[in-house]
Amino acid sequence: MESKKTILELNKVSMHFGGLTAVDELSLDVKEGEIVGLIGPNGAGKTTVFNCVTQFYKEYTGDIYFQNHDGDQVDLRDYKVTDIAKLGLIRTFQNVELVKDLSILDNLLIGAHHHYETGIIQHILHTKKARSEEKRMKEKAYEILKFLKIYEIKDFYVAGQPYGILKKIEIARTLMSDPKLIILDEPAAGLNDQETDELETLIHQIRENYHTTILLIEHDMGFVMNICDRVCAINFGKFLAMDIPKNIQKNPSVQEAYLGKDE
């Protein structure tokens, strides 16, 4: 692990909302090819961390570095929220955020938005270049849909699909953008046991097939402990520990955060 490059690095990141400190001088790093879990009790600031990394919040202090497609370290603060996807950093949302009145295929194509080179004039005129580009994107989407075993329902609307499928579509959409790092916000929330097991294998397959790194928030501890290479625990925005799952479970400060202190 030590030899691998750091893909994401947080250096003393803090985020305040008025008087509330949601994230407090948090430092952590994610190495290339790792699956890292970010855990903490409710309100620990996990999603805030994600929002800082993806630049939805710009007012944080400290630095967040990311290794881009060329292998250079860049300061994410220099990028607009809409440019983050282009760097190879893509996220999902706690409450699945898909376009319900579009087909599953079209939802995937939204994920490839920043890959399109043709502009609106070419689309209106339906030029050859625009058509071939659209076709190329669709073929890419078909491959991903087949990989996730939802190819057969590609033309159905998203509305009315079961929750497990929605979660899959959201993951499929992240894959459309050729991500280097996927940030998953509670991927197993709302899934039943069988679906959770399926998701476990799926996340491993994604790492193997698409050579990505994965950072995830999850409350299902069994899931986190099974899947993650390393786990980072935080509480009240503060760093508690970062280690392999086995050690995190034994860590007294983590136990205290979850279960309270023995008197």
Place this chain on the structure above:
Amino acid sequence: MNVKFLTKIEELLGPFSAKLRKHPNLTFVVFGLLLCLVALLPHLGLMNFGTMSIIAYITIYAVTALGLNILLGFSGLISLGTAGFVGAGALGTAVFIEMGLPFELAVVLVLTISGSIGALIGLFSLKVEGIYLAIATLFVGEILRQIYTQVPIFGGNSIQIDGGIKLLGFIELSQIFKEQRSMLFVLLVIIMVLMMIAMNNIIKSKTGRALLAMSRSEHAAQAMGISLLKYRLTAFVLATLFATVGGIMYAMYFQTIPTTSWSLDLSLFIIAMVVVGGFKSIYGTFLGAFIIHGIPNLILKDLLGDISYIFSGVLIILVIIFYPNGFVYIWVDIKKGYSKLKKRLQKDVTTDGK
């Protein structure tokens, strides 16, 4: 009627409909060709010219409402200033032609001017949302209306294009002559079909998807790299351009353009066309224009005289109650009804055989 008859029709139409399904833009062309036949009818004595004018109005409103559908249906944005931009298209074209500019140049100028105003509203829409945006655009429309009625350049009550529209510098088409009026009608249908195709190409492209993504979840859209600034601007510029084209069509066909009719009522009627016809549907938009403008003027007026507008009001309310997503969804019901009918007929055949 029996099953054999129905299946025979299906067989006859089969290859045709398969081809249309493969090239959706072709359906607009077929639709346009059918509509062009209307231009012939008055000459054969089958229709009066007034009726043709009402259908011309419907094509104009359909184009305008398509633009508004980009805002309402796709982008989740609203504009109450649509009429102002239709007026800009109509009056602007007339003023520029009266200044001695060629028709084509006048069109380009008018589109550029109102497109820029649309872009400004788009910028503004980043700051205000929902009902506030509605009020802001209401006053944009009101300002434009005041300009048309107060500024002397627009010539008081109405402005007339003398001598008709000169296309490419040599094809002169005047509203006065009946044959030329039919030519103008065909021209309007062609423009409408082109705008429908453009719309279809936009909504099936990355732009249409981005607009929908933006309206459903701004956060998710941004995380996918969709810039709110860019697509708010795109939505408003497109909507104003469509409305302006509607206005240009008005100037082309009627050639006498009133300055007072570009008020809020018209904007509201156009919103009603989108709502009644069908959000996000191109044919639905045309259907909406037909229901709101066509039915009261074409059918009910002859039957009921002046109280026809009461009935059209009731009709619209009924449509909204039964087809809240737009009257275009009646198509789904027709299809269902058809397959039910076919099944029943088939059953009859099998029971008869026994």
